[in-house]
Amino acid sequence: MSEPSHYWIVNARIPNCFIDSSLRELYPEANLTPTLQRDRLFPCHLEINNGCVVQILANSPDSLTSQIPTESVALIDAKQGMLIPCFADIHTHLDKGHTWERNPNLDGTYQGALNGVYLDCTEQGNWRYEDLYRRIEFGLKCSYAHGTKAIRTHLDCPPHQYATTLQVFSELREKWKDKITLQAVSLVPLSFFVTSDGETFADTIADFGGIIGGIARMLPELDQYLASIFRLATERNLDVDFHTDENDNPDSRTLQRVAVAAIEHDFAAQIVCGHCCSLAVQDQETAAATIALVKQAEIGIVTLPMCNLYLQDRVAERTPRWRGVTLAKELDAVGISVAISSDNCRDPFYGFGDHDMLQVFSMGTKILHLDTPYDNWIESVTSRPANLMGLADVGQIAIGQAADLVLFKARSYSELLSRPQSDRTVFRNGIAIDTTLPDYSELDDLIFLKT
Numbered sequence: 001m002s003e004p005s006h007y008w009i010v011n012a013r014i015p016n017c018f019i020d021s022s023l024r025e026l027y028p029e030a031n032l033t034p035t036l037q038r039d040r041l042f043p044c045h046l047e048i049n050n051g052c053v054v055q056i057l058a059n060s061p062d063s064l065t066s067q068i069p070t071e072s073v074a075l076i077d078a079k080q081g082m083l084i085p086c087f088a089d090i091h092t093h094l095d096k097g098h099t100w101e102r103n104p105n106l107d108g109t110y111q112g113a114l115n116g117v118y119l120d121c122t123e124q125g126n127w128r129y130e131d132l133y134r135r136i137e138f139g140l141k142c143s144y145a146h147g148t149k150a151i152r153t154h155l156d157c158p159p160h161q162y163a164t165t166l167q168v169f170s171e172l173r174e175k176w177k178d179k180i181t182l183q184a185v186s187l188v189p190l191s192f193f194v195t196s197d198g199e200t201f202a203d204t205i206a207d208f209g210g211i212i213g214g215i216a217r218m219l220p221e222l223d224q225y226l227a228s229i230f231r232l233a234t235e236r237n238l239d240v241d242f243h244t245d246e247n248d249n250p251d252s253r254t255l256q257r258v259a260v261a262a263i264e265h266d267f268a269a270q271i272v273c274g275h276c277c278s279l280a281v282q283d284q285e286t287a288a289a290t291i292a293l294v295k296q297a298e299i300g301i302v303t304l305p306m307c308n309l310y311l312q313d314r315v316a317e318r319t320p321r322w323r324g325v326t327l328a329k330e331l332d333a334v335g336i337s338v339a340i341s342s343d344n345c346r347d348p349f350y351g352f353g354d355h356d357m358l359q360v361f362s363m364g365t366k367i368l369h370l371d372t373p374y375d376n377w378i379e380s381v382t383s384r385p386a387n388l389m390g391l392a393d394v395g396q397i398a399i400g401q402a403a404d405l406v407l408f409k410a411r412s413y414s415e416l417l418s419r420p421q422s423d424r425t426v427f428r429n430g431i432a433i434d435t436t437l438p439d440y441s442e443l444d445d446l447i448f449l450k451t
């Protein structure tokens, strides 16, 4: 595409949370239409130069004529469309992705998902170099085209697999580094970290630049496992990221145990816990106590609404009764950072998806009722996950930063979340990228011929 290096995007609407309060004060809320007030959108113009945002002006009645040299500079008219920073997707499973056709989860349960991945990865041994490389890269192509700038993926690390997986991941991390910042978390049973192999594995993660993680289960040894992990992570200065309480059992309280362990060990690095579903089926007192501990331990919470809706409460020939998601609003209300992420994509844990964070936000809004009000929930797919990932240059719209932006034709959240927005414009370093999605046939020989 051929935008000039210096231009303005005029007549855009940016969510207030991405606009400096001093700029917002210049344009009183009373001057805004009811839609802009309700949706907390700021009408403005952006100046882009050499790939960076260099100026943001409030769209006051005369700003276009008085403050922008419209004669001498190129303009892109957003026509009141919403403009947001590129997305950050903090919880994915790129290594499992796009295996649905060869190993579907035909009963749709969590156990069925575990069985399907075991079959695909271990029994059939499908996760060889080329298979992983092409499926993960397919996911990256989708993510990039949809407007994602940073991804954290969990990587299944059984002993026979992890060397291949880490090799593929590190090659793709390097190849894609100018387009998508990639992070990886180990996905192993926590018991692994109390073995001598676990110590060596922690070194491997540190050398690799990864994050320690795994699935926390309510086992008698859980506190012992957590103590070991926090020690290993502290010694190596690593963040941690757990799967916690991905079930509807009120007695599943691994999130609480992680928070208690983090406080006891005075753990300083960032902790992220994903799923936390059972928090929503616990009595109010228990849930409130856990939320207070999570706040104290400064744990970031990731909710995965699409995957939870799909797997939770699935019983054959019975209609599901609950949505499966954690207490996002209650966690948010006390100031805990709550991110929304995509989780699995076309694999036994979730049979659908396209690595599109707008779709994730759209479904998350509907499943979690984040439309009443929309408030600043757009942060949950942009700045919040970016902060939890330690990425200062992702999920923001800031003067002097790269113009990595997504522009929609939608002028309000209702319009935004009612269509797939396949005609969105994704700017990277100020240049509109090709948003054509990869063709599914790219994977045909892997998916249909291998098994």
Ligand SMILES: [Zn+2]
Pocket (backbone or CB within 6 Å): 091, 092, 093, 154, 243, 274, 343, 344
């Ligand atoms: Zn997950």
